Amino acid sequence: MAQLLTKSCFGRGGPAGPPCSLLLRAYSAGSPDTEYVHRSIVPTMHFQKSLPRLPIPKLEDTMKRYLNAQTPLLDAEQFSKTEQLAKTFQAGAGQQLHDELVSQDKQNKHTSYISGPWFDMYLCARDSIVLNFNPFMSFTPDSRPEYNNQLIRSTNMVVSAMRFLKTIRAGQLEPEVFHLAPAKSDTARFKRLIRWVPPSLSWYGAYMVNAYPLDMSQYFRLFNSTRLPKLNRDELATDESGKHLLVLRNGNFYVFDVFDRDGNIAKASEIQSHLQYILSDSAPTPEFPLGYLTSEERNTWAVLRQKLVDNGNGEALKKVDSAVFCLCLDDFPVKDLIHLSHNMLHGSGLNRWYDKSFSIIMTQDGTAAVNFEHSWGDGVAVLRFLNEVYKDSTQRPAVSPQSPPAKVDSSKAVHKLSFHLDDALKSAISAARKKFDSTMSSLTIASMEFKRGGKDFLKTQKLSPDAIAQLSFQMAFLRQYGQTVATYESCSTAAFKHGRTETIRPSSVFTKKCSEAFVSKSSRPSAAELRSMLEQCSKYHGQLTKEAAMGQGFDRHLFGMRNLAASKGLALPEFYQDPAYTRINHNILSTSTLTSPAVQFGGFAPVVADGFGVGYGMHDDWMGCNVSAYPARDVKQFVQCVHQSLEDIFKVLEEKSVKS
Known part of the structure; x- marks a missing residue:
């Protein structure tokens, strides 16, 4: 399920977070007439009433995930200060805000804890909606x-x-459902049965055959x-x-x-x-x-x-x-x-x-x-x-x-x-x-196509295609600017009632170590060591993706508590005033992927003046990206660095593949 829900197409995070995408199945239902695209026997909103509610993560899990995401971005002294602020927040103001957020959520079971604040975030923003x-x-x-x-x-x-x-x-639009076992659930027989299950129970009927209906409230x-x-x-x-x-x-x-x-x-x-x-x-x-x-x-x-x-x-x-x-x-x-x-x-x-x-x-x-x-x-x-x-x-x-x-x-x-x-x-x-x-x-755009391989080859190597794409962006930025920076990848939480998005934080200790190993000209590890690092990156990225899809990231939880404090007129906790918190939310790399037969590609502007807006696609036998930037960044050089990074990664994988 987490694989499908990796992105919700173009959901923006933070005051102007990045777009994202969600590959949705195209459905056909019977023979449509000239007035309809199709006529589903399962009502469009059949599952909506019984969708599970978006969970609020445990506070200790949120703080642990937050610190893990900060580790590759901070030096030892900066991290020590941020860690202490996180501990103080968790033991004091954070616990109080968390408890009140949970209490409010219990009183509003018709929606999610993030829905109202997220609408406010967009609608209160005063920037032009063009590019932003x-x-x-x-x-x-x-x-x-x-x-x-x-x-x-x-x-x-x-x-x-x-x-x-x-x-x-x-x-009569076919409900949006992710089928983990399509042979059981994406069938005419199942649809004939599930339509008779009461809407208050229908989600559970789908869940029993490993199918996950998605929120359609928007x-x-x-x-x-x-x-x-x-x-x-x-x-x-x-x-x-x-x-x-x-x-x-x-x-x-x-x-x-x-x-x-x-x-x-x-x-x-x-x-x-x-x-x-x-x-x-x-x-x-x-x-x-x-x-x-x-x-x-x-x-x-x-x-x-x-x-x-x-x-x-x-x-x-x-x-x-x-x-x-x-x-x-x-x-x-x-x-x-x-x-x-x-x-x-x-x-x-x-x-x-x-x-x-x-x-x-x-x-x-x-x-x-x-x-x-x-x-x-x-x-x-x-x-x-x-x-x-x-x-x-x-x-x-x-x-x-x-x-x-x-x-x-x-x-x-x-x-x-x-x-x-x-x-x-x-x-x-x-x-x-x-x-x-x-x-x-002032906006510049450049694109790149990597024809050496795509999803099919990476899957034979038992590596996540999305993890490798994200790693190539980390390597490219390190190659171009010598830094590891805050990176945003949006993940749909549409499996929950009024779910919006959660953030995957692709920049990790694993991607930093791997990027430095590939980019280093002095002491490059062996192909076997590099392969091992790639596997670590892929495994950890898969974990982050699964957590985010299940509403277990840290960004929305922290956003919700901060929004609650502001709505009550409370003083902003010191945790939120930490320069490290500001930096991790200054998303220099904002990324989104989109793959659908109907879509050629997509695009968006950077969310910060010194950032890149990276739209990318993972296809069966090739990969590509469409990147935007303002004058602070050289977008043409960046896409060249992405291409070089993919060349380096595939060279290691192909060597290993040949030996195998």
Whole structure:
């Protein structure tokens, strides 16, 4: 189970923690009709009521794990001080906070101890959500080039997205379940049986056959949802009555209904016609594109949004907020993977509305990606959405390259939104644009593909592919900068009710020792010794992963106690004021992996100014990473060092393999 739950896609940790991912199974359930992606015989939320609750770790376990994670980052003197602060905290303020956290948790059995504080962490953050929070995931291209036409692919994805929406609201989306013994649990027979087990007991029925249902409480925020800027704390809004799609092109806003009054999906040929009408609109780019405001600092945006409402734009903004989702049509092709990453992660700001729960971005050559706002969830729902939409749009496309658009008057069906801007708002948009351009120009991205081997080979060596990838990042940073630094890898706790994420801390005494052994030019150990070190790294990483997946990390527990102290107006315990605590939460290496047939790759920005944002993929016969950085770091050299590290590791493994 821990293997599946290693990451929850793009769940961010700390004030701006790293994205992460969760590989979810793609399900098919019977023969779907044209209104649904499938019709599951097991109701979507069948397991939700009986999901186990997220445990709060024992305080002594949390402090032990915390000190273990600090060991490779501190010298002897620093560690001695941190260890003493930890002991004092555990015996005093920490025990009191822990006991109260446990008491509060017992009184709120409908949720998890981390859910409320985690929402607050996101919604109270005042930084721009662009780069700091919103990540992207790009769709794999359709295997048939002619279906990657911008109009054809947009139409098919919109239809498939609406099928997904209808499926989940009808309660007919297959529940998210991790099958440890699929021959027993991922079968029609088991599904026929489990649907008759009462929801209050259904989880236990799945558990008996080694199946683990996952939390699906975040899914309702996927559609018709947006983040509303408010002073000091934003709000999440969902209006399921919205039947229209929001389309952005050249900074202009368009809406048209994708459902009729009876709740049926509009004809695909009509959606195609409306999108063709938008693509052929020769209206110029607005002099003051409104989307830039969603990239602003949140309090600034909150004040400006109220000015927009006061200026007569309330109804237009309501249309934006309540749209099923946002489709961004870009009038240029993708040049290469680096251009793709920049465009899908932030773009020019002209043709985006970053506050929507998610946007599908479609370039002129049919390259597609999802950019999503992060506060409402950790991406589990987004990845399921990508998997289902990709599968449905490629296997059951609603239109083909030969399909003619419907002969309808799209000029009446498509409404172009207009916004009334006074001089103050125009000035604010110009200022936001200038700030946006300056910030985005400072971000650099580089990618790397390692073709010598991947998951298959590493598994034959009885090594964790994820552990080896993480080790390569540790080795690369040591090779480039001569340091071992705080590293973050997010792990889903979706096996629990309202679980969010926990942190895996890949930097350990084992990775430090192993990295130094590989990088050292003077006294390099033998291949057998290096192999032994690799095995130690893999074993320990597996332990950390299992602990995190079971809610037994230390980061969320410490976060919860600190949040509790702040909410009660208590003085911040000295433990939290330790420079070592600040350093371990300054995640220079923030990492996330994503592997799915529907997803080409994903990306995100560093979470600190002197960090790297490392998105990576582990495939059967190759490995790759997509890395971002600000000027403080050399991203091109880093990916070269990652490649060299993998070369060194595989050389040792191949030598051993040949001898064996």
